[in-house]
Amino acid sequence: MIDSFKHQGMRKQLVALLTEKGIRNIHILQAIGKVPRHFFMDSQFDKFAYQDMAFKIDAGQTISQPYTVARQTELLELERGMKVLEIGTGSGYQTCILLELGARVYTIERQRILYEKAKVQLTQMKYHPKFFFGDGYAGLPAFAPFDRILVTCGAPEIPDALVKQLKPGGIMVIPVGEGDVQIMKVIRKNNEGEINISDEGNYRFVPMLKNKSGT
């Protein structure tokens, strides 16, 4: 795939738009300015890649809206070297943004085709998270605890298993709600292990599916 001047120009405009929409973290804006989002979509749709919209990928799933990717990442308050669990690899675009910010990323996807495709795509682009195929509802107990947990699908409730896998001082960002609209929840675990939850606005995500084997 080619990252032309035209793509780079459209990406600059997207960064300007996200700045206008309130994204302030310069490192996140730089990461969005760097990762070619059109690499994650069919080449016939590349003119849509730099619009601030979600877009259909395989298996009835979507690549998240750039604003949502930026905002969720901002809410994570990431620092370089942190160990991050991502639920819902999807296209792998958000994974690349986390890696650009210096995170060590463990990412889980339950749709086989997306898991396989993201592995090929990211490896070609020289991004190397740890990929897992499975149900993110259970997290990755063997690799816990995590400094940060990011859920990129709409969860019916906050999964206990994920809260358990958060380090003291850790933050989890998760959209919660069963209908069309989810509330972005930020869950902080303090050093005593106490949990504090705040709401950060409404978003739309594909649902997080529980106990279902991927295809």
Ligand code: SAH
């Ligand atoms: N960050 C991704 C978002 C993809 S949409 C991107 O921007 O491309 C959310 C993804 O979560 C979908 O790929 C869906 O298959 C996946 N998903 C849904 N339920 C899941 C679960 N229980 N475990 C892991 N992944 C899940």
